[in-house]
Amino acid sequence: MATGDGLLVRVRPRLGRLTRGQLLALCAAAETFGSGLIELTSRANLQLRGVSDATWPGLMDVLVEQGLADPDRERERRPQRLLAPDWRAGDATHAAACLLEARLNELPALPDKLGIAIDAGPAPLLGEVSADFRIERSAEGGLLVRADGRALGTPVDSPAAAVEALIRLAHWFVESGGREAGRMRRHPAPLPAWMPPVAAPAEPGARLALGEHHRGRVVGLPFGRASAAALRAVVEQDAVSAVRVTPWRRLLLEGEGVSIAPIAGLLDDERDPRLVMQACPGAPHCEQASVETLALAERLSGRVAGSVHVSGCAKGCACQQPTDLCLTGRNGRYDLITSGRADAAPIASGLTESEVLELVSRRRAR
Numbered sequence: 001m002a003t004g005d006g007l008l009v010r011v012r013p014r015l016g017r018l019t020r021g022q023l024l025a026l027c028a029a030a031e032t033f034g035s036g037l038i039e040l041t042s043r044a045n046l047q048l049r050g051v052s053d054a055t056w057p058g059l060m061d062v063l064v065e066q067g068l069a070d071p072d073r074e075r076e077r078r079p080q081r082l083l084a085p086d087w088r089a090g091d092a093t094h095a096a097a098c099l100l101e102a103r104l105n106e107l108p109a110l111p112d113k114l115g116i117a118i119d120a121g122p123a124p125l126l127g128e129v130s131a132d133f134r135i136e137r138s139a140e141g142g143l144l145v146r147a148d149g150r151a152l153g154t155p156v157d158s159p160a161a162a163v164e165a166l167i168r169l170a171h172w173f174v175e176s177g178g179r180e181a182g183r184m185r186r187h188p189a190p191l192p193a194w195m196p197p198v199a200a201p202a203e204p205g206a207r208l209a210l211g212e213h214h215r216g217r218v219v220g221l222p223f224g225r226a227s228a229a230a231l232r233a234v235v236e237q238d239a240v241s242a243v244r245v246t247p248w249r250r251l252l253l254e255g256e257g258v259s260i261a262p263i264a265g266l267l268d269d270e271r272d273p274r275l276v277m278q279a280c281p282g283a284p285h286c287e288q289a290s291v292e293t294l295a296l297a298e299r300l301s302g303r304v305a306g307s308v309h310v311s312g313c314a315k316g317c318a319c320q321q322p323t324d325l326c327l328t329g330r331n332g333r334y335d336l337i338t339s340g341r342a343d344a345a346p347i348a349s350g351l352t353e354s355e356v357l358e359l360v361s362r363r364r365a366r
Contacts, residue, residue, distance in 0.1 A: 004287040005035060007051040009059060011068050015097055016044055016083045017244045018068070023235050025066045027228035033059035036228045039281075040221050043115060043130060044082050044245040049285060078104045079132075080115040084125045085208060085244045085252050086215075092120035092143060096135050096159035106167050108174045111182050116166065120159070123205030129247045132184035133169055135162045138199045145169065145195075149185035152197035169195060207248045210270045216240070217258040220267030222274035223297060224249040230265030249275055273301050273308075278319035282312035282329070289313050291329030296353055304360055309342065316342030327356060 001008045011026065018026065026046065030036050035050025051059055063069035070076040081100065087093035097118045117131035120143055124136045134146045138155060145165040146153030156162045172192050173184060181187040191197060208218045219234060235243060237259055244252040267275060277300070280286060282293025289312020297310045306324030309316070314328050319342070326337040328346070334356050335346035348359065 002287075003049070003281070003285060004283065004289065005050050005281075005285040007053070007056055009034070009048045009051050009056070009063075010041075011046040011048065011063060012080060013046065013068060013245055014101075015087075015094070016085055016246075017242055019242050020235055020240055022066050022068060023243050024232060025062065026068065027232040027235070029059055029062045030228040033062075037225060038228055038231060039225045040245060040249055040251070041224065042247050043080055044085075044247045045080070046245065049281070075104060077112075078107060079110050082115060082117045082126060082129060082131055082247065084117075084119045084121050085246045086121055086125070092137075092159050093118050093135075096120060096162050099160055099163045100166065103163060103167060108171050110170060110174065111179055114183065120162075121205070123203060124201055125205050125207060126247070127201070127204050132173075133166050135159075135166060137202045139202050140199065141202075142199070144199045144201065146197075146201065147184050147191060147195070149187075150191070150197050151200070153199050153201065154195050154197060155199045165195070208246060208250055208252060210250065210268055210275075213252060215244075216253045216255045218250050218252050219263075220269075220272065220275050221249045221251070222265070222267055222272070223277065223279050223294060225294075226265050230263060234263050234266060273304075274298070276307070277301065278307075278309040278311075278323065280310070280312050280316075280318040282310070286312055288315060289329055290332045291334060292353075293329070296327065296334075296356065299353075299357060300360065303357075311342040314343040325360070 030038050030048045033051055033055040034048045037049045039047040041047060064071050081097060083097055084093055115131045117126045117129060117134045119126040119134060119136050122137060132148045136144055136146055138144045143156050143162050144153035145156055145162050156165055176189040178187045210218050210220050239255040239257045240253050242254040277297055279293045279297035283289040283291055291312055293310040293312050300308060304325050309319045309323040309326040311318060312329045322340050324339060326340055326342055328335045328342045334351045336348040336351060337344045337346050
């Protein structure tokens with residue numbers, strides 16, 4: 001995808017996991033073929049920025065060689081599969097994901113943004129993450145398949161049955177006009193009779209907290225971004241054997257005895273506001289943005305109570321929900337919005353960064 005700083009290349013790791021070697025190769029590729037910046041998205045993808053038309057072919061060769069991209073373009077375009085990051089080899093999440101991967105060619109042609117969540121641990125973790133079809137654990141302890149936007153799902157008796165039902169549901173989605181709706185949540189057609197919504201999902205679990213984890217250690221990425229150098233520094237620890245991606249700006253480092261020493265550019269404190277503040281790439285990374293966003297967001301970190309969104313333009317790509325404080329770029333300056341989205345009416349307009357910081361400080365002092 002073309003952006004203000006070149007091409008953005010999105011990587012979807014198989015089963016949401018990269019080996020130590022794969023991540024080190026990705027860091028090298030980000031520096032060799034791009035700007036060296038790596039982003040972790042809300043759908044647990046990794047993004048490399050600053051790739052050019054000239055460097056893109058070489059990058060793709062590396063990604064295919066490392067098993068981070070499928071050489072079959074049509075297979076690579078199959079829907080995003082998002083796994084709960086705490087899966088264990090052989091458990092229901094892992095089994096369903098492997099079974100679905102083996103049957104990807106049986107899925108119909110689906111809208112580009114459509115996704116699948118495989119979240120069959122004891123307590124679902126991905127309920128708030130964007131996905132259209134879900135394999136989950138039910139409140140009774142069994143498995144269910146649920147269409148996004150529906151409170152209840154359909155019980156199934158095994159991971160294989162869950163995959164079978166999901167593929168069948170995907171075909172129904174297309175045949176009943178779902179492509180026009182674009183997403184399952186927006187599709188108005190009632191579910192087919194063979195997909196009765198009768199089972200409630202289990203109570204949701206908590207997202208992975210920063211710090212020690214029974215598989216290793218969880219680290220955070222400020223604003224969902226980190227340099228390849230920072231990621232290389234943490235992965236080069238001998239104890240790290242693999243890395244799992246999450247949709248929450250966190251990476252799970254697998255391995256025993258992973259160091260707790262802080263690494264510049266990564267987060268180790270669950271209270272750090274940069275884990276939850278919203279900021280798009282801004283200028284010069286995005287052609288639509290007229291202002292920088294990341295530097296201002298960094299300076300606002302810890303100085304504002306409540307939710308914060310810094311947007312390079314009124315599109316508000318990083319956050320479509322109202323926030324307590326929103327700053328929107330317009331003609332090289334900032335509009336300040338309270339309790340609204342990036343496209344809402346501002347209470348102050350045409351602010352410089354210094355004026356924003358002064359105004360925020362005055363509001364905080366009240």
